[in-house]
Amino acid sequence: MVRALNLGFPRMGANRDLKKLVEAHWAGKIDEQALIDGAAKIRAAHWKIQADAGIAAGQIPSNDFAFYDQMLDHIALFQVTPARYRDVAAKAGASVNELKTYFAMGRGHQNKDLGIDVPALEMKKWFDTNYHYMVPEFEANQTFSLASFVKPVAEFKEAKALGITTRPVIVGPITFLHLGKWARAANKESAAPASRLALLDALLPVYESLLQQLKEAGAESVQIDEPILTLDLPTEEYKPAYDRVYSRLGGILPILLASYFGRYGENLDRIVKGLKIQTLHADLVRAPEELDALVAFAKDAHVGLSLGLIDGRNIWKADLAAAKATVEKVLGQGLPADQLFVSPSCSLLHSPHSLAAEEKMNPVIKNWLAFAVEKLDEVVLLAKSLAPDTPSPEVQAALAQNRAANQDRAASKLIRNDQVQARMADLKDDLFNRAAPYPVRAKEQADKLKLPLFPTTTIGSLPQTKEIRMSRLKLKKGEMTEQAYDEFIGQEILGCIKKQEEWGLDVLVHGECERNDMVEYFGERLDGYVFSQNGWVQSYGSRCVKPPIIFGDVSRPKAMTVRWSKYAAERTEKPMKGMLTGPVTMLQWSFVRNDQPRKLTTYQLALAIRDEVVDLETAGIACIQIDEPAIREGLPLRRSDWATYLEWASAAFRLSAAGVQNATQIHSHFCYSDFNDIFPTIQSLDADVITIENSRSDLKLLKAFEQYGYQAGIGPGIYDIHSPRVPSVEEMKERVDAMLVFLKKELLWLNPDCGLKTRGWAETEAALKNLCTVARQCREAATA
Numbered sequence: 001m002v003r004a005l006n007l008g009f010p011r012m013g014a015n016r017d018l019k020k021l022v023e024a025h026w027a028g029k030i031d032e033q034a035l036i037d038g039a040a041k042i043r044a045a046h047w048k049i050q051a052d053a054g055i056a057a058g059q060i061p062s063n064d065f066a067f068y069d070q071m072l073d074h075i076a077l078f079q080v081t082p083a084r085y086r087d088v089a090a091k092a093g094a095s096v097n098e099l100k101t102y103f104a105m106g107r108g109h110q111n112k113d114l115g116i117d118v119p120a121l122e123m124k125k126w127f128d129t130n131y132h133y134m135v136p137e138f139e140a141n142q143t144f145s146l147a148s149f150v151k152p153v154a155e156f157k158e159a160k161a162l163g164i165t166t167r168p169v170i171v172g173p174i175t176f177l178h179l180g181k182w183a184r185a186a187n188k189e190s191a192a193p194a195s196r197l198a199l200l201d202a203l204l205p206v207y208e209s210l211l212q213q214l215k216e217a218g219a220e221s222v223q224i225d226e227p228i229l230t231l232d233l234p235t236e237e238y239k240p241a242y243d244r245v246y247s248r249l250g251g252i253l254p255i256l257l258a259s260y261f262g263r264y265g266e267n268l269d270r271i272v273k274g275l276k277i278q279t280l281h282a283d284l285v286r287a288p289e290e291l292d293a294l295v296a297f298a299k300d301a302h303v304g305l306s307l308g309l310i311d312g313r314n315i316w317k318a319d320l321a322a323a324k325a326t327v328e329k330v331l332g333q334g335l336p337a338d339q340l341f342v343s344p345s346c347s348l349l350h351s352p353h354s355l356a357a358e359e360k361m362n363p364v365i366k367n368w369l370a371f372a373v374e375k376l377d378e379v380v381l382l383a384k385s386l387a388p389d390t391p392s393p394e395v396q397a398a399l400a401q402n403r404a405a406n407q408d409r410a411a412s413k414l415i416r417n418d419q420v421q422a423r424m425a426d427l428k429d430d431l432f433n434r435a436a437p438y439p440v441r442a443k444e445q446a447d448k449l450k451l452p453l454f455p456t457t458t459i460g461s462l463p464q465t466k467e468i469r470m471s472r473l474k475l476k477k478g479e480m481t482e483q484a485y486d487e488f489i490g491q492e493i494l495g496c497i498k499k500q501e502e503w504g505l506d507v508l509v510h511g512e513c514e515r516n517d518m519v520e521y522f523g524e525r526l527d528g529y530v531f532s533q534n535g536w537v538q539s540y541g542s543r544c545v546k547p548p549i550i551f552g553d554v555s556r557p558k559a560m561t562v563r564w565s566k567y568a569a570e571r572t573e574k575p576m577k578g579m580l581t582g583p584v585t586m587l588q589w590s591f592v593r594n595d596q597p598r599k600l601t602t603y604q605l606a607l608a609i610r611d612e613v614v615d616l617e618t619a620g621i622a623c624i625q626i627d628e629p630a631i632r633e634g635l636p637l638r639r640s641d642w643a644t645y646l647e648w649a650s651a652a653f654r655l656s657a658a659g660v661q662n663a664t665q666i667h668s669h670f671c672y673s674d675f676n677d678i679f680p681t682i683q684s685l686d687a688d689v690i691t692i693e694n695s696r697s698d699l700k701l702l703k704a705f706e707q708y709g710y711q712a713g714i715g716p717g718i719y720d721i722h723s724p725r726v727p728s729v730e731e732m733k734e735r736v737d738a739m740l741v742f743l744k745k746e747l748l749w750l751n752p753d754c755g756l757k758t759r760g761w762a763e764t765e766a767a768l769k770n771l772c773t774v775a776r777q778c779r780e781a782a783t784a
């Protein structure tokens with residue numbers, strides 16, 4: 001029998017229960033025991049959903065739960081907690097336990113009375129997803145040991161007590177080391193070895209002990225996630241490491257080795273071959289072309305295969321007939337059915353919980369979708385359809401429904417817009433380029449905007465207070481009229497303008513208070529998009545996003561932002577920045593149609609944004625920012641695939657921006673500063689000003705701007721907004737002076753990092769006042 005298997009389930013719960021639980025705990029509204037009990041209830045509910053769906057015994061994951069992040073769980077489990085967090089516990093005494101230390105690593109910890117002020121660990125994108133993980137930090141002489149609370153064992157036992165046999169999931173040792181970094185101090189000491197794999201000797205015994213404990217607790221197998229196997233890896237270094245790890249761990253428990261988000265490629269032959277594993281999981285949604293190689297590998301190595309045929313990264317119903325045909329092909333090649341599993345392509349962490357709560361969605365489109373709970377049903381249905389005996393009438397009916405839904409989608413008039421198609425067929429080259437080169441534009445912009453040296457601005461959003469979010473909730477529930485909501489938003493924008501004028505900022509923003517999210521807001525206003533009521537996906541910690549869904553050709557029925565931008569611009573003498581989300585980020589942070597290449601969808605988005613850019617200009621907006629924070633995260637995981645992506649991503653941005661006059665200043669923003677490997681692409685965007693998140697990065701990264709002779713405006717964030725800490729004038733001035741080593745003063749803009757929406761007003765106000773003081777000091781120094 002081919003069996004149904006799952007790799008991971010979304011943690012947040014049907015109603016973002018985990019978010020509410022941990023945030024209530026952080027706010028001091030519930031104690032630690034209530035948090036722990038609440039989390040156990042969420043886990044129990046999720047195991048039951050999977051068991052009830054029919055995921056086979058032993059194929060349900062455990063330890064996929066985390067209060068904050070799975071990598072952070074491993075940091076705590078292996079006691080890799082950096083000393084500064086252990087100091088928190090020491091200073092705070094008994095009031096700080098393991099869980100508090102865990103949250104301190106996730107979100108930082110401040111207690112002025114006790115002299116504690118530690119920022120969070122670094123956070124990074126999890127591969128090409130919109131999920132973020134906490135980066136483990138290693139000392140040169142790092143030691144590892146199991147914490148007294150062995151979470152994977154505890155959760156396995158917890159499920160077992162509920163009558164559910166699970167397979168614990170752990171992040172593999174090589175992925176754990178690869179995704180980590182050397183602590184700064186270790187970096188400085190030349191004693192730090194070149195490769196973090198040097199730490200394997202110390203780490204491996206801890207994994208052995210963990211697997212041993214899992215075995216003693218009754219686990220029959222373990223899932224080890226090694227997603228770095230989809231990356232380019234230096235074989236000569238990684239092959240011996242993988243051999244060593246899996247020969248030792250594979251001797252303790254049967255291993256399901258899982259990689260996802262792409263192909264194994266040459267790593268299959270060069271690294272995975274010969275490893276002591278029982279089953280190999282492959283993402284056949286991202287890499288269907290790899291099937292034959294996988295089957296040959298599995299036969300040769302006598303290894304089972306988990307065929308990841310149900311898309312864990314998107315929300316479309318699977319084509320179960322095609323998936324069934326794929327499995328039958330594998331069976332036809334002589335792989336025994338009892339060594340075959342059908343599964344989601346990756347953990348369902350990246351899928352929203354369930355469609356059940358979607359009461360308002362167009363039922364025609366809803367019928368095309370599957371969220372996590374529905375994906376489990378697909379996996380199980382696929383397994384049942386492969387049973388040797390004739391499928392039951394229920395199975396046949398469900399398969400027929402699946403076929404009908406996919407046929408309905410393919411033939412639907414809803415997905416096609418002839419006007420969009422006509423524009424797409426007529427994309428002339430000049431649409432992709434500004435009328436004049438940068439130096440000409442810069443002069444016209446300077447004449448128009450008359451900005452001082454070191455112009456100051458922010459990245460767009462200002463604090464989204466509880467009051468703003470509650471007003472939006474009331475509007476949604478019909479408890480507030482649209483008129484009252486609009487009046488409220490108008491007042492909020494006015495407040496934002498007054499504050500910015502008072503502090504002395506040069507280019508103002510309206511504050512984005514009318515937006516729930518920088519992608520969802522636009523998705524709600526574009527045709528070809530549908531949005532969910534409850535399709536939340538974890539982004540980091542307790543923060544979630546609700547990606548809108550692109551189901552058809554994208555177009556803009558009417559202006560999306562002009563009303564509030566114009567309103568704001570008319571209420572100040574200072575330039576007001578229009579604020580848009582760029583086409584690549586719209587694509588990257590949405591669920592995207594899978595029936596045409598992503599490039600075409602991005603160009604459609606670019607045309608819609610282009611129309612908005614032109615309308616903003618017509619409305620008198622002289623600076624327009626097109627945010628592209630996700631352009632780098634969209635980079636394919638394999639270097640050989642980069643060039644194609646970068647070419648169309650850059651073209652899409654230019655298509656969105658190039659419709660304006662020379663005197664209109666196009667800004668763009670990126671949430672990262674390490675451009676070294678894609679700098680020519682950044683240059684090719686031809687923006688007039690770029691702002692980047694930089695305060696937590698090494699200033700040396702700015703060297704690329706000098707090296708490549710960057711000539712346009714550049715605003716590296718001069719303070720970190722991720723903490724309520726207010727940076728002093730001196731501290732920011734020092735940072736600006738250090739930046740001037742790499743950047744010409746004529747090009748430098750002064751701004752904070754992005755994301756002020758997550759901050760409160762008190763610290764925002766104090767920090768931005770200081771930032772304006774720094775600008776004044778810089779100007780005085782430059783003219784002295």
Ligand SMILES: CN1c2c(nc(N)[nH]c2=O)NC[C@@H]1CNc1ccc(C(=O)N[C@@H](CCC(=O)N[C@@H](CCC(=O)N[C@@H](CCC(=O)O)C(=O)O)C(=O)O)C(=O)O)cc1
Pocket residue numbers: 130464466469470472473515516517518519520539540542543544545546589629755758
């Ligand atoms: C820049 N980032 C973003 C990414 N992706 C996006 N799609 N958007 C981004 O901004 N990826 C990279 C980073 C990730 N960073 C963040 C930062 C912050 C959040 C965040 O704050 N998420 C919020 C949800 C935002 C939202 O949609 N808010 C709605 C309110 C929804 C809601 O919860 N309402 C409550 C009532 C209100 C209340 O009690 O506060 C309810 O319905 O019960 C809105 O403003 O209307 C979060 O809370 O998780 C995400 C990613």
Ligand SMILES: N[C@@H](CCS)C(=O)O
Pocket residue numbers: 459460461518579627629669671754755756757
């Ligand atoms: N304009 C957005 C960009 C976030 S990446 C903001 O300021 O929050």
Ligand SMILES: [Zn+2]
Pocket residue numbers: 629669670671693754755
């Ligand atoms: Zn950003």
